[in-house]
Amino acid sequence: MTGSADHAGMLGDRRPPAAFAARVGTVAEWVFGILLLAVVAINVVNASGRYIFSYRVVGADELMVYTIILVVMGGAVLALARGEHISVNLVPSYARGRWRPAVLVLHDLTALAAAGYTAAASWAYVTKIARLGTRSMALGIPMAIPHAAVLAGFAGMTVVAFVLLVRDVRALVGGDGGGPP
Amino acid sequence: PAPAATMKLASATINDVQHEWQKVFAKELADRVGDAVTVEIYPASQLGPIPQMAEGVLLGTIEAFTTPTSFMTNVDPRFQAFDVPGLFRSPQDVDAAIHDPEYRDHLETMFLDKGLRVIGAIYNSPTVVFTLKPVTQLDQFMGLKIRTFASPMQVKPMELLGATPLPLALSEVVPALQSGGLDGLLVGMPILTAFKYYDIGKNITDLRFAEIVSVTVVNEDWFQAQPKDVQDAIVAAGRAAETAVFPWGVENVTRTYGIWTDNGGQINALSSDEQAKMETEFAALAAELVAADPAVQAEYDRLKALVEAKGGN
Amino acid sequence: MTAALFTLPAALLALGTPVFLVFLSGAVLAIVFVLPLPPLVLHQVIFGGLDNYALLAVPFFVLAGELIARSGMADRLVAWVEALTGRLPGSLGVATVGASAAMGAVSGSSVAAVAALGKTLYPKLVAAGYGRERSAGLLASSGAIDIVIPPSIAMILYGLVAEQSVPRLFIAGILPGIVIGLLMAAYVIAAAKRSRVERSGRFDGRAALAATRAAFWSLLMPVFVLGGIYLGWYSPTEAGGFACLYAIVVARFIHRSMSWADIVRSASAAAILTAKILIIVAAAGLATWLLTTQGIPQAIVAWIQALDMSAVGFLIAVNVLLLAVGCFLDPTSAILVLAPLLVPIAVALDIDPIHFGVVMTVNLAIGMFTPPFGLNLFVAQSVTGLPAHALYRGVLPFVAVQVVALIIITFVPALSTSLGGAS
Ligand code: NA
Ligand code: NA
Numbered sequence: 001m002t003g004s005a006d007h008a009g010m011l012g013d014r015r016p017p018a019a020f021a022a023r024v025g026t027v028a029e030w031v032f033g034i035l036l037l038a039v040v041a042i043n044v045v046n047a048s049g050r051y052i053f054s055y056r057v058v059g060a061d062e063l064m065v066y067t068i069i070l071v072v073m074g075g076a077v078l079a080l081a082r083g084e085h086i087s088v089n090l091v092p093s094y095a096r097g098r099w100r101p102a103v104l105v106l107h108d109l110t111a112l113a114a115a116g117y118t119a120a121a122s123w124a125y126v127t128k129i130a131r132l133g134t135r136s137m138a139l140g141i142p143m144a145i146p147h148a149a150v151l152a153g154f155a156g157m158t159v160v161a162f163v164l165l166v167r168d169v170r171a172l173v174g175g176d177g178g179g180p181p
Numbered sequence: 182p183a184p185a186a187t188m189k190l191a192s193a194t195i196n197d198v199q200h201e202w203q204k205v206f207a208k209e210l211a212d213r214v215g216d217a218v219t220v221e222i223y224p225a226s227q228l229g230p231i232p233q234m235a236e237g238v239l240l241g242t243i244e245a246f247t248t249p250t251s252f253m254t255n256v257d258p259r260f261q262a263f264d265v266p267g268l269f270r271s272p273q274d275v276d277a278a279i280h281d282p283e284y285r286d287h288l289e290t291m292f293l294d295k296g297l298r299v300i301g302a303i304y305n306s307p308t309v310v311f312t313l314k315p316v317t318q319l320d321q322f323m324g325l326k327i328r329t330f331a332s333p334m335q336v337k338p339m340e341l342l343g344a345t346p347l348p349l350a351l352s353e354v355v356p357a358l359q360s361g362g363l364d365g366l367l368v369g370m371p372i373l374t375a376f377k378y379y380d381i382g383k384n385i386t387d388l389r390f391a392e393i394v395s396v397t398v399v400n401e402d403w404f405q406a407q408p409k410d411v412q413d414a415i416v417a418a419g420r421a422a423e424t425a426v427f428p429w430g431v432e433n434v435t436r437t438y439g440i441w442t443d444n445g446g447q448i449n450a451l452s453s454d455e456q457a458k459m460e461t462e463f464a465a466l467a468a469e470l471v472a473a474d475p476a477v478q479a480e481y482d483r484l485k486a487l488v489e490a491k492g493g494n
Numbered sequence: 495m496t497a498a499l500f501t502l503p504a505a506l507l508a509l510g511t512p513v514f515l516v517f518l519s520g521a522v523l524a525i526v527f528v529l530p531l532p533p534l535v536l537h538q539v540i541f542g543g544l545d546n547y548a549l550l551a552v553p554f555f556v557l558a559g560e561l562i563a564r565s566g567m568a569d570r571l572v573a574w575v576e577a578l579t580g581r582l583p584g585s586l587g588v589a590t591v592g593a594s595a596a597m598g599a600v601s602g603s604s605v606a607a608v609a610a611l612g613k614t615l616y617p618k619l620v621a622a623g624y625g626r627e628r629s630a631g632l633l634a635s636s637g638a639i640d641i642v643i644p645p646s647i648a649m650i651l652y653g654l655v656a657e658q659s660v661p662r663l664f665i666a667g668i669l670p671g672i673v674i675g676l677l678m679a680a681y682v683i684a685a686a687k688r689s690r691v692e693r694s695g696r697f698d699g700r701a702a703l704a705a706t707r708a709a710f711w712s713l714l715m716p717v718f719v720l721g722g723i724y725l726g727w728y729s730p731t732e733a734g735g736f737a738c739l740y741a742i743v744v745a746r747f748i749h750r751s752m753s754w755a756d757i758v759r760s761a762s763a764a765a766i767l768t769a770k771i772l773i774i775v776a777a778a779g780l781a782t783w784l785l786t787t788q789g790i791p792q793a794i795v796a797w798i799q800a801l802d803m804s805a806v807g808f809l810i811a812v813n814v815l816l817l818a819v820g821c822f823l824d825p826t827s828a829i830l831v832l833a834p835l836l837v838p839i840a841v842a843l844d845i846d847p848i849h850f851g852v853v854m855t856v857n858l859a860i861g862m863f864t865p866p867f868g869l870n871l872f873v874a875q876s877v878t879g880l881p882a883h884a885l886y887r888g889v890l891p892f893v894a895v896q897v898v899a900l901i902i903i904t905f906v907p908a909l910s911t912s913l914g915g916a917s
Contacts, residue, residue: 032769033762036553043554043735047728051362054324054345059331061350061547068553068768069544072776075769076514085512086770086872088882107511114519117526118540121533125541128240128534132295135255138331138348143236143255150541187530189787195655195834225655225834227786229779233542242535350547353729355653355660356645361726377659 025078032071032078039064039071059139066136066146073153080111081160101172108168111161119154126151186407187219190397191234192247195224197371198430199247199395202303202422206397209418209425214411238400239296247397249305249369251332257295260396262480264334265471266463268488269392272431275304277491278484279394280423287483288396289416298404300419301397304430306437308335308391311373312365313358313382317449319459328354328366333470335367338390341466342459355381369393374437379444386449389456390463499524513872517777524784531787536780543779544772547731548647551603552771554734557764558741559610562712564760565745565752568614570709577705580697584686586622588679590615591636595675596716598640603647604825604862605771606734608637608870612877626880628685631888634874636678638859638896641825643671645723645730648825648858652851655830656837659848666848666910670856670903674896681895711744771873775824778869782827791819795835805843809904812836813857817897820861824869828858849910856903860896863889 046060079085130144190207192199200222207220228234228243231252237243239256253260262268269275278284279302289299316322323343329335331348339346349357357363358381365382372378373385397419404412438448451459471481503520507513518536525531562568572586579585590611597607612633619629641648644664653660706713719737722728728736745752752760785791798811819828833854840850862870865886875885903909 029762029766030758032765033758033760036557036761036765036768037758039550040554040557040735040738043550043732044739047732047735050326050345050347051727054326056345056347061348064550065545065547068550068772069541071553071765072544072769072772075766076773079766079770080512084766084770085514086774086876087510087512088507088866088872088875103509106506106509107515110506110511110515110519114515114522117522117533118518118536121535122537125240125534125537129236132239132256134236134239137232137255146545147537147541150537150544196657221787221789223786225830227830227834228783229539229542230546232545233538236542237538240532240534240538242532242538349729350731352548352647352650353731355650356723357726357729359661360724362729363726375657376653377657377662380659380661 021081025081028074028078032075035067035071039067059136062136062138062141066149069146070149073149074156076153077156077160080157081164083164101168104168105165105172108161108165111157112165115154115157115161119151119158122147122151122154185216185219186403186411187221188244188399188403189221189223189228190245190247191223191228191237191243193224193226193231193234193252194372194375197375198303198305198426198433200224201429201433202301202395202397202426203247205425206301206418206422209421210414213414213418217411218407218415238398241400241402243400244403245300245397245399247301247395249393249395251330251334251393253396253398254332256297257292258474259291259476259480261332261334261474261477262471262484263394264332264391265467265481266334266338266390267460267467268481268484269394270389272304272392272427272434273491274488275392275394276427278487279304280427281487284483284487285420291480292398293401296401297398298401299396300399300415301395301423303395303423303426305393305395306369306371306430306434307387307389308367308393309370309373310365310386310388311368311378311382312384312386313361314364315384315447315449316365316386317451319451319455325364326362328357328363330367333473334391337466337470338463339367341462358382370434370441371437374440374444377444379441379446383445384447384449385441386451388451388459390459499528507866514773514777517774517781521777521780521784529784529788531784535783539779539783540776543776548603549772549775551731551734552606552609553764553768554731554738555597555603555606556609556768556771557761558734558737559613560760560764560767561738561741561745561752561757562610562715563613564756565741565749567712567715567741567744567749568618570705571712572615572618574705574709574713577698577702582683584679584683586615586619587624587632587682587686590619590632591639591675591678591682594636594639595643595671596720598643598671599720604637604640604859605869605873607640608633608873609767609771609877611636612874616878623689624686625689625888626878627884627888628891629888630874630878630880630885631890631892632678632682633878634863634868634870634885634889635892635896637870638856638862639671639674639678641859641862642667642674642852642856644668646855648829648855649851651826651829652833652854655833656847656851658851662848663851665913666852667855668913669909670852670899673902673909674856674899677895677899678892681891685891711748715740715744767876770876771869774869774872778824779827782824782831786831791831792835795832795839799839805845806905808839808843809845809853812840812853813900813904816854816857817861817864820858820864820868825855825858825862828861829854846907846911849907852910853900853904856896856900860893860900864893865889 042060042064046057049055049057126144126147129147134143135141136143190203194200203222210218210220234243234246235252235256238246250260250263288302319342325344326347327339327344328349329339329346336346354366471478499520503516507516521536525533575585575589593611594607616629616633620626644667646667649663649667650660653663718740719733722736723730723733742757803811837847841847862868871885875882
């Protein structure tokens with residue numbers, strides 16, 4: 001796996017917006033890492049408290065699961081921006097030559113359509129749940145909040161897919177075989 | 182003719198009274214409207230975990246959902262009223278309340294503001310305490326780690342007895358019992374025999390403080406999209422299934438007690454003095470719990486009056 | 495149009511579209527053009543798939559793997575294995591299988607084990623001369639042991655839908671898990687002999703002692719994690735968090751091999767890998783939901799039932815069906831959907847439902863690394879960076895080995911029932 005510093009370096013010598021995006025990505029990555037460590041800490045405190053003091057942290061399970069949902073959706077946006085998502089590369093030869101930008105454009109269009117449609121559905125879902133006012137069982141927080149993480153994730157992926165599409169269409173038209181390696 | 186509607190009818194369990202009601206309902210409905218509505222039954226959480234099914238029926242991705250009331254309390258707190266400790270102590274108490282004709286009409290429409298219509302209300306089973314070590318006296322609950330739902334109706338009674346209520350995820354329960362990380366759980370009696378809990382521990386304590394009520398809720402937007410005759414048929418089929426399934430449910434519970442003892446399980450009870458002491462304490466707790474929400478209080482008072490009118494409690 | 499639902503995602507997959515987008519775009523197409531379902535289903539199933547306590551095992555064990563790999567604890571373990579068994583062919587490969595079995599006894603999640611061990615062991619296996627393809631194949635396939643050896647989320651769910659005792663299912667999984675492990679180890683040794691994997695010289699008692707001392711805290715980790723579970727300190731899912739805590743304490747305060755910044759860096763990497771894995775799990779849930787509500791599994795099972803087979807014929811048919819299903823669905827969804835349909839037929843044919851549960855679990859465990867689809871494959875690919883076709887070549891021998899194990903487990907019910915697992 002490529003570390004964050006490498007990404008910053010890779011994108012850093014590009015246009016200023018790309019460098020800025022890379023920096024945002026690096027910060028986001030740190031935030032997700034710290035959130036994950038926080039979940040580990042809640043887990044340890046919760047289990048130890050229960051075993052040693054028969055004390056339970058109310059809603060620890062919910063807090064951990066909802067935080068991980070946020071990390072997953074945020075991480076998925078970041079991985080899309082970096083072209084890092086897990087894929088089954090059955091036609092590896094496409095990676096070279098002039099077909100590469102065309103295939104990237106296809107990926108971007110798929111991401112834009114699928115994430116965009118899902119984001120719209122997600123918006124409808126979250127507004128409905130907010131109106132109904134359901135709350136989580138243990139913490140009693142409005143369920144619209146954890147659901148909003150999924151909406152934010154797909155909205156973010158839609159924006160990222162659009163930016164990637166513009167970049168890759170330019171590369172396709174310009175014929176420079178563009179995009180980062 | 183209008184295209185046939187599909188009713189996806191989901192639940193978390195299988196081969197229990199909820200599943201039985203669903204099957205009878207499907208047949209009763211087919212007898213009334215033929216193939217105008219196709220009822221598809223999805224038991225055993227096939228359409229997702231419980232919170233997902235509950236939200237599914239709220240938003241209309243699943244047309245109907247059969248569930249213990251305790252899993253709907255985050256949708257509407259009034260669902261808590263059925264789980265107040267001490268309210269129901271026998272199947273007859275449940276029957277007297279939820280199948281009272283006037284109350285049943287009220288129950289059908291009381292959650293319409295949430296977009297849900299109750300088309301089925303059935304007696305499920307008693308809530309018992311499964312423990313690894315035998316518990317026959319109240320003070321033996323002290324310090325036991327007991328798995329409950331995250332609902333105050335389960336958490337508070339266990340705290341009152343001096344136990345530590347732990348809302349563990351279902352997937353963690355068996356490993357935790359086996360390793361001693363958990364001493365027991367509050368559970369519906371048929372669940373214990375269905376999952377052969379007698380292989381893990383032999384004891385239940387029958388506190389007779391709560392009976393589980395299950396409801397089937399249907400998405401009201403979907404319901405309103407059906408022709409009038411189909412709507413009437415759904416309501417009628419639901420009530421016919423309730424009547425048909427009530428004795429099945431009572432007998433099923435009796436059968437599970439038999440299966441429990443046949444497999445070496447022990448059914449413990451408190452002495453009558455201790456039972457009376459617990460009931461007094463739970464009555465005070467119940468008053469405190471329902472007072473937290475006027476809507477719950479009103480619903481509880483109504484149910485309580487019906488139980489007492491029929492000679493229960 | 496319905497044909498497009500299958501061909502379009504397949505084409506996208508082959509062209510290297512991210513796997514979660516393949517599932518998502520297939521579901522979007524189905525909802526927009528074919529099925530009368532509200533689009534809200536998309537959000538509901540994705541959120542519902544992630545809103546699952548048991549999935550916490552994934553970030554926990556992925557982070558534990560990152561920490562072990564980056565702190566050098568893994569290097570110490572590998573040096574220890576080599577110092578003790580360096581002269582034997584295939585020792586590191588066998589250690590990989592053993593580590594998977596140990597992970598299996600800790601967690602109920604196969605994919606977390608592949609991620610954790612892959613990070614740690616893949617570079618070592620390659621350095622020891624196992625070859626990239628075989629190393630990745632070994633890692634992807636070893637994870638299967640985890641869901642057969644207790645505790646196992648798949649078996650808990652089978653118990654739930656088939657109404658079987660979970661403790662008996664757990665006991666029933668022990669010998670079959672060992673059979674899979676032994677066959678894997680035998681294959682690894684045979685293959686290592688044939689390809690003359692590098693051996694690290696003569697046994698040296700003093701070096702072995704030094705390696706043991708250096709690896710002391712690494713060796714104690716499984717003892718701590720497993721011991722905590724079996725003493726009731728924490729649940730199998732929570733154990734993942736304690737594995738992280740243990741690794742952090744050792745790396746930061748005992749070996750002093752990581753700074754706090756290194757630890758956060760590990761957590762960031764683990765968070766991103768977790769996201770890449772769980773977004774696939776969530777999107778794949780859409781396929782399961784759509785297939786289930788379209789009655790497709792029900793139709794296939796009805797077809798098998800109509801063939802009116804003997805018990806042996808039925809078991810063979812089930813094995814073929816489940817290996818195919820395992821190519822597309824993850825074991826937990828497959829069990830929830832298929833067990834209620836298949837178990838009554840099995841019981842009617844006098845097949846022990848506990849034995850049948852083990853057969854289903856082993857099948858679906860294998861399905862997690864059979865090409866083209868399988869979560870373990872995806873994770874192995876992400877961790878190793880190998881292209882799919884190379885990874886496919888690498889897992890094929892292990893698919894063969896585990897299918898042999900499956901045949902033994904299917905037709906020797908005593909393996910599942912003799913320890914007290916009979917229903
Ligand atoms: Na396991
Ligand atoms: Na597969």
